[in-house]
Amino acid sequence: MSLITQIFGGFELIVRDVLMAIFPIVLIFVLMNFISFKMTKQKFWAIMKGFLLTTFGLILFLHGVEIAYVPVGQHLGSALASMENNYILIPLGLLMGFLVGFAEPAIHVMVKQVEEESGGTIRSKVLLSVVSIGIGVAVALSMWRLLAGFSLYYFLIPGYILVFILGRRVDKMFLAMAFDNGGVATGPMCSTFILSMAVSIASQIEGRSPLIDGFGVVALIALTPILSTLALGYIYKRKEERYLKEKQALQESEERR
Incomplete structure (x- = not known):
């Protein structure tokens, strides 16, 4: 298995899950802005930029957890449990x-x-x-x-x-x-x-x-x-x-x- 496959394996699943979690929140915010909030364009796009950064951050964080934290925890647990004391x-x-x-x-x-x-x-x-x-x-x-x-x-x-x-x-x-x-x-x-x-x-x-x-x-x-x-x-x-x-x-x- 190549290094690229190891790093990006399962990446599309993380992207899908994050988008499914973020999209309803963004949709509700956009609808409420047109109905009730009526923010200025500058403030509206600033919040949308925040949503975009949050989406990218969650994707990278959760993918890092999947390929790093879980395997490290498993390896560390096996090594510590096999110790004599x-x-x-x-x-x-x-x-x-x-x-x-x-x-x-x-x-x-x-x-x-x-x-x-x-x-x-x-x-x-x-x-x-x-x-x-x-x-x-x-x-x-x-x-x-x-x-x-x-x-x-x-x-x-x-x-x-x-x-x-x-x-x-x-x-x-x-x-x-x-x-x-x-x-x-x-x-x-x-x-x-x-x-x-x-x-x-x-x-x-x-x-x-x-x-x-x-x-x-x-x-x-x-x-x-x-x-x-x-x-x-x-x-x-x-x-x-x-x-x-x-x-x-x-x-x-x-x-x-």
Whole structure:
């Protein structure tokens, strides 16, 4: 197989899928512009240029994922699982999950919007680090589950119980933001590289099934960023309560004087 065939194999399928996803959005935008928006020509063509760049970017990104991330994840998983001391997968999973989360494009968009809407109260770098730590913990737990053979229920049921407990102790803004973070965390980076690596590891370990043990990592990746964001919200709320108490005590002391 030639290098050109390896690079561009399946490219037309990616192009078709992206066009099928983007075209309805563009069509609705164009119709709404003529019916309601009535933008100036300059602004209209600027947005259309953005659609065009988005289309090209998605095609290149998804094709790169198909020819690079999935094979690399499979190869890396096979190599790590064949090591004699394969419990190193747990700290490596923590590190790789953090780095993959830190590079996830959807998370960057999410944290930037949060910083803008909160007026800078919630810094994007802090939230990005918190979500990435949650993803790292999810991958580390998935590696532990693969090696030890735990059921996924032992993580999901207590995890979501803890989510409902913490959800009642944080502001509504953090509760809504936490579940959105869980959704964006399972983006193309995690769902390709990490998932393919986990399935490959499960196929290499004796007594593990790729279908039963290999899958489930995405479910954990959707859970742990929710918990980490809620934990951040709880810290913010405690700091705010402490600040209000100190402010109230200072006002009372000034009134006594």
